[in-house]
Amino acid sequence: MKHNRKISVIGLGYVGLPVAVAFAKQDRVIGFDIETQRIVELNEGYDRTNEVVTKELQGGNIQFTNDPSYLRDADFHIIAVPTPVDENKQPNLLPVLKASKTLGSQLKLGDIVVYESTVYPGATEEVCVPVLERYSGLCCGVDFSIGYSPERINPGDKAHNFTNVIKVVSGLNKQTLDIVASVYKSVVTAGVHCAPSIKIAEAAKVIENTQRDVNIALMNELAMIFNRMDIDTSDVLAAAGTKWNFLPFTPGLVGGHCIGVDPYYLSHKAEQLGYTPQIIPAARHINEGMGEFIAHHVLELLKKNGYLIQESIVTILGISFKENVPDLRNTRILDIVQALQQHNVTVQIHDPLVDVQEVMRDYAISLNSKQSLQKAQCVVLAVPHQSFVQAGWTWLQSLLEQGTGIVIDVKDVLPRENVPEKITLWRL
Known part of the structure; x- marks a missing residue:
């Protein structure tokens, strides 16, 4: 279904670029x-x-540009910039506000602005619209209109993409909603879901990831309990998973710019309204502590196996926030690194996907190439990139001194039945 709108996409990261590419299959995109x-x-x-x-x-x-004047060539603008949290875990809306300012200076009569960035319910109308109005000199609802359509891009996931996942859409009024729905329907083959209001669409986005965060936190808490009982969490979950309504969540590190961030947006808004959430912050607290929990077990196992902590080398495989992506934002691998370094353990990190210079610039960490890794007493398979999993036990064992030592399989991806004799395996 064709529409007669000219599209611009503002913010060409994990979210914006696939959106721009999808629309460009129909017509020219800015x-x-x-x-x-x-x-x-x-x-x-x-x-x-x-x-x-x-x-x-x-x-x-696609006309790729950093010149805002090109935005005047479009009349349907999609803002897809990051919305992180600051060091105090409070929403940082600066990127989305700057994007609103940039677009506002180019906005014209009849334009529609759709936000895809994750925000707390109410932010689009309460925080973003005033910026658009100020810098455009136009009035929202009279001269231009707005919509909200939360992104559902899952970095590294080739099965679920922009066009084959149902798109939630919303608009300031029915007329806007009809246009927004029509534009997205033209490229999203899975169809659209029309939310009754912008605020409802914003709320839907934050709870999608908050639900995952809470469920993963439960699995992480179970892993900590079962570890004390000396029983394997994966075995427990496999048994419980035979029940038809048991949800298939697993323990792990929760980083990135969605699950590890969105719950803070919801909590922030709730507290503004006088309600102090209980479950959401508790889940965040558990998930934020998993890196330290893993590091603690590395130290425990080194001692148990007779290694001197200060003379030990630990190789960490992977530093991005999840497997098969180079994205470092909010990676929790740093928690493991810092906790080990506090005990004077020598830590070396290898990740073939990330930008070496970016890691040095942002975290002052020097990565190792595969060839420069020293033989270690412990290997932590922290991020199961496909290349690591394919290399398997033979390669992991070759990273250990004399093929003997400890392997931490954080996400339980290695076949347990093939563990070499000289290796002590631990997993969440």
Whole structure:
């Protein structure tokens, strides 16, 4: 189904780029990002997030630019910039407000602005609209309109993508909603779900990830309990999972820019309204502490196996926030690293997917190449990138001194029946 709108996408990261590529299969799209290097790379057909292949970028139907004046060529603008939290775990709306300011200065009569960035319920209308109005000199609901359509991009997931996952859409009024729904329907083959209001669509987004956070926190708490009982969590979950209504969640590190962030947005708004959440912060507390819990077990196992802590080397495989992506945002692997270094353990990290310079710039950590890894007493398979899993036990054993030592399989991806004799295995 064709629409007659000219699309711009503001923010060309994990969310915005796939959106721009999908719409560009129909008509020319303006792809805007403030990062000059990102624009250079995209014009050369390179996507550092690995979400979009070169062929899709070189179709020539996207005008990649960091010049805001190009936004005037569009009349349907999609804002897809990050919405992180600050060091106090409070929502940091600065990126979305800056994007609103940039777009506001180019906004025209009849334009529609749709936010895909995760925000707390009410933020689009209460916080973003005033910025659009101020910098455009236009009146929302009279001169231009707005909508909200929460992103559902799952980095590294090739099965669930922008076009084959149902899209929640909302609009300021029925007329806007009809246009927003029509535009997204033209590319989202799975169809759209029309939420009754912008605030409901915003709320739906934050609870999708809050629900996952709470469920994973329960699994992490169970893992800590079962560890004290000396029983294997995976075996317990496999047994319980035979019941038809048992939910298939597993323990693990919860990082990234969705599950590890969105609950703070909901809690923030709840507290503004005078309600202090109980379950949501408790889940966050458990999940934030899992890196330290894993590090504690590394130290315990080193002692138990007769190694001197201060003379031990621990190799950590993976530093991105999840498998098969190069994204470092809110990675919890750092918690393991810092906890081990506090006990004077020598830590070396290898990750073939991330940008070595970015890790040094943001975290002052020097990564090791595969060849430069020293033989270690313990290997932590922290992020199960496909290449690590495929290399399997033979490679992991080769990373240990004399093929003997400890392997921590954080996400339980290695076949237990093939554990080499000289290896002590521990997993969440």
